[in-house]
Amino acid sequence: MTRDVHNPILFEISWEVANKVGGVYSVIRSKAPVTIHEFGDRYTLIGPLYYKTAIAEVEPEEVTNPHMKEILEEMSRQGVRWMYGRWLIESSPRVILFDTSSISTRLEEWKADLWKVASIPSPPNDQEVNDAILFGYLISWFLNDFVVRERNAAVIAHFHDWLASVGIPLIRKRHIDLTTIFTSHATLLGRYLCSGSVDFYNNIKNFNVEEEAGKRGIYHRYHIERAAAHCSDVFTTVSQITAFEAEHLIKRKPDGILPIGLNAVKFSAMHEFQNLHAQNKEKIHDFVRGHFYGHYDFDLDNTLYFFTAGHYEFKNKGVDTFIESLGRLNSRLIACNSPVTVVAFIVMPAATQSFAVESLKGQAVTKQLKETIKDITEKIGQRIFEKAARYAGGDIVDAIVEPDELLTNKDKVFLKRRVIALKRGGWPPIVTHNMVDDVTDPILNSIRRVRLLNSPGDRVKIIFHPEYMSSGSPLIGLDYEDFVRGSHLGVFPSYYEPWGSSPAECTLMGVPCITSNLSGYGGFMQDILETPDDYGIYIVDRRMKTTEESINQMADYMLQFCQKSRRQRITQRNRTERLSDLLDWKIMGMEYVRARKLALYRTYPDSFAGVEAGEFESYIKTKIPKPLSAPASPRIKGSSNIADVDDDEEITEEINRF
Incomplete structure (x- = not known):
């Protein structure tokens, strides 16, 4: 039979459709608008139904599609419960959950069948695998x-x-x-092996x-993953490093890479992103004042905020x-007598009992001092106004408030109390x-x-914040996105990270x-950029270097960053932000287009x-940016996933294509 x-x-199938469990949820959610633009009503997501x-x-x-309606009604008659509707995200794609x-009575029958047709075992007490079998x-x-x-x-089914x-x-x-695509976002065995101590x-x-x-x-889980990779028409992963991993652990070389994009519009601030940095940096300043001032102080104008999170x-x-590497950076900053202070935040959720009293107290007394000074300042302004207005018709000298008249004794008492409390x-x-387990916590022990x-002589200070950022927190009081905007450098030297959002x-x-x-x-950035450092993407070599060499390289990167002037950092942030179009789904989504065309062709x-088999790769080739001559624009090397275009006009056309 010939199909169009x-x-x-x-159909796109995932355990995380309308079900936030991990990173795949964000991938599918953010990709939906470009997929809807391409497919319209011919696109449906399928996932598990969790009522909460x-x-x-x-x-x-x-249900508007007559075929779907007929099938779902028949499944209902056989005891299957389902939900059909619109996912409440941008573009509102159709979903079936x-x-x-509701069909657990058939579990043993389907387990036996799975062993018979695919030789996949399934133990009795693994609920997650039981659910996966029922769903499959x-x-x-x-x-x-x-x-x-x-x-x-x-029909394309993408799993x-x-x-x-x-x-x-x-x-x-x-x-x-129908034709199938399987995308591995991380191999099971790879994640388990890396969580141990193996090289x-x-x-x-x-x-x-x-x-x-x-x-x-x-x-049994490994064999489900391996069977999916080998039985799919097109097998893909999200990065070259995961493809390397899959080739050796799953024993099939992926047909392509589907890198993860982002919704650039969500993060876009146009020319305002520098202003947002300044505004949110000031809020981080407020937290740092409360955390450190009273113990000792340092110049916030010469302070840089580094962070890692996840x-x-x-x-x-x-x-x-x-x-x-922070320990080594501290030694180097001290050795070169640098005026720069680095405050490094580690934002990772861990088991806690409550906020630390000392942290809350620092924020409270600093806030009281700020409010007292604001109140005194308003009173001083009122006094100046009153005296100036009263003597407007007399001698101009009488209209001037002398410095010793600005603060009353009452104001001085209040101010002294606040300073002493600090x-x-x-x-x-x-x-x-x-912390619930302060003694054995790996981060604290390291x-x-x-x-x-956090001694006074250290040029590097550390703050471990063991919960996600929230604007409702009594400490920093910023959502994660705002905290990132206010920081100077993000640090993510992962050993195992299939992508890295x-x-x-x-x-x-x-x-x-x-x-x-x-x-x-x-x-990905190393493949496409000639000089990633120029655009604020510092890439630590953890593959060919020893751990010691990687740590020193990272310390070097951080020291170089500390030695930049404010103007140089502003210029670099501008260059970094210019890469955003490359990461948008309008560009990244093209690799999904290729994968679907390849699946249909096979x-x-x-x-x-x-179209001959040997010509198919050129047939599905999709144009996106090549190296540009303008110094302010990203110098892109080109890669196995990226083909060339002629000039800036074609880049703009490609970005607007979807």
Whole structure:
């Protein structure tokens, strides 16, 4: 049967559709507008139904597609509960959510079938795998019935990560007439191995993957992921480093890379981003005054704010190397007698009991001092006005308030009380909360080991904030995005990071960052930019260098940044912000277009008249920027994922294409 490959129907399947569990949620959510622009009503997302989250995420509506309506009604008659509606995000894509618990009576039957058709084992007590199997069979059931009824258009099913992928081997074994794409956002075994103490990347070719998966109790999960990769028509990952990982652990070389974009409009501030930096930096100043002043003070005009943030993965996120490099940066700043102070924030959620009293007290007394001075200032202004107005018709000398008349004795008493209340003994605290496990916490122990204890002589101060940023917090009082905008440098030297949204978000907001070539984002920027450093993207080599060399390289980067003048930092932020268009889904989404075309070609080669197999790569080639001559514009090298264009006009045309 011939299907229309030029107007295909797309189903995108993920465990995180309208269900925020991890990073895939943000990927699918932010990508939806460009996918809707391409497919319109031919695009539907499918995910699991969790009623608590679905109520807030999805607006139910009547099923309009007659084929879908017929299938869903039939599934209802067989006991399947589902929800159909609009996901309450930008572009409002259609979603179908299936309640896996409603069909749990068929679990054992489907487990036996999965072993029979795909040789995938499933232990009895792994609830997550049980849910994945139920979801996978519901997906294959729905898609099979859909392509039987929809006889004209080609159908693409794009699956994300292993939890949603059980349906792929079922589709292949049952010869269902559609094409499949599987995207691995991180391999299961890779994440488990990296969380241990193994030298992952130097030994990746030597691992016995079956044995390693078995030792970690994920043998069955690993085989679901591996079956999905091998049974899909097109297998993709989100970065070159994950592709390298997948080739050795999953044993299939990916067909392409689907890098993760962002919604640049969300972060766009146009010419205002420098003003936003100044405004939010002042709010961070307020926190730093409350945290440090009273113990001792330093010049905030010569203070730089560095930060790292994310899930608490001490090694994988590179927090260990960050702290070590801060210790060396401190020594170098002291040795060169630098006037610069660095305040380094570590923002990672950990188990806490409450805010630290010392932190709350510092913010409270500083706020009281600020309010007292504001009140006194208003009174002084009123006195000056009154005297000037009273003597306006007399001698001009009588209208001038003398300095000793500005402050009354009452004002002086209030001011002295506030200043005395501000004074505190000891050194400022390292952590802003009372930790549940202060003694064995890896971050705190690492800080203690490098002796960064916020002593007066240290040029590097550390603040560990063990919860996510929130504007409602009594401490910093900034949402994460505003905190990033107010900072000077983001530091994300990850050891295991399939992509890395945090440094990408920094780039979109014009904030320079340090990343590593073991992160997808770092590798992506290293591939396309001739001189990443010039654009505020400092890439630490953690692949070819030893840990010691990587730490020294990062300390060098941070010292270079500290030695920049304010003008140089402003110029660099401008250059960093200019990269934002490269990270927008309007550009990144083109790789999804290529993957879908490749999947259609492999399934329906006869529908691509005159295109030989060897010519297909050039057939689907999509133009995006090449190296530019203007110094202020990003100098792009070009990569395996990127082809050339002729000039700036073509870049603008490409960005506006969707």
